[in-house]
Amino acid sequence: MRIRVRRTGGFAGIERQAEVDTSGRPDAREWQALAERAIAGGRGRPSVGVPDGFNYEITVDGRTVYAADPRLTEEQRTLISRVLKEGA
């Protein structure tokens, strides 16, 4: 499973992107479960969000959903921060 997160907007307006490929990882199951729950709570289209809030694009195996601060689900928040921290 390939999980990609792209974060745009924010006060700085600086984009960040990272991807995690779960294949061969010892914690692949955990990643997959988290990604599925995060995707389930996402929107099909980007929203404008709040001024200076981050906008997120989460793509799991080619399927993309959108989310925006401060209204993230717990799973989205966890997934986003893990992918941006650990992904390449």
Add this chain to the structure above:
Amino acid sequence: MTKTNGGFEPVFCTVVPPHILDKLAQHEDPALANPARKTLERDAFERTHRRLTTVIGAPAVAAPPGAAEGKPHRTIYDARHHTDLPGRKVRGEGEDPGKDATVNRAYAGLGATFELYLKAYERYSIDGNGLPLDASVHYDNDYNNAFWNGEQMVFGDGDGEIFLDFTIPIDVIGHELTHGVTQYTANLTYFGQPGALNESLSDVFGSLIKQYTLGQTAAEADWLIGAGLLAPRVTGKALRSMKEPGTAYDDDVLGKDPQPATMDDFVRTGRDNGGVHINSGIPNHAFYLAATALGGHAWEKAGQVWYDVLTGGELKKDALFVDFAKLTVAAAKARFGDGEELQAVLKAWEQVGVRTA
């Protein structure tokens, strides 16, 4: 709606997706259905509230009882590295500073912003009617951002690697609060050119709040947004430069400041809500040019003209740069007559390639 808690219930709202709430609300077990219904009602209420704000302008909120006219009513909350807003109240109006420098900076920054709007433009708080000013600090962990959620300010601590504490630059605090002023006045759509104008107005008044606090003239000001926010290892002086858009940073991790200074370099993009933090460089630079051409305190002439446009009722929420520029010309004429102010405004827009006729 009460304004004292920033309007957000900590339970459910940010955690459970809407389609699950719909399901839960229909559940036979009231223990499950009731909180879900409540959350949906609150969500719907907030959506309607925001929609109404868009349509008819924000409602007048009564000043809190006991709040003296002409005084701010500040409350700082500590989110304690969580994301539920507003968090625990840590400092109210008139209370002594505590040990947390972040809390003290936020409190002082809210006061400085309140002061500029009142003293320079006779605006009583961000809604013009004494709206209490709420801010939450220590939002989330290593959070590299600050934002306005429609009701209050939210500040992250930064990760210490790239960004430091977002309460450090006073112009960031002024920037966020000005999003509130814009919401209560022109309510510019946060997308594309109107979104870039919304961003630019926050940078303009954010910078003016810093200049007012330091007593600087246009010539003395640094015209930077977010100076002091970048961690020492980052190559850059700030996040944006109104004086020289595109030169604030050039770093191997952050990349290069993407802001254009003129319409020739206008960036077409779908990202960042259509480049709201990018193309804001153009109206930012126009303001800088007008303000420095006029000299003296920038909030007195150029700032007054921009403020008149923001609050004058003629700026439409879907305004483009040309619409805004034309209104500044009319406002300069109305306020100062056919003099150097008008000439400075005309020339500023001409220099950034935005036509006014």
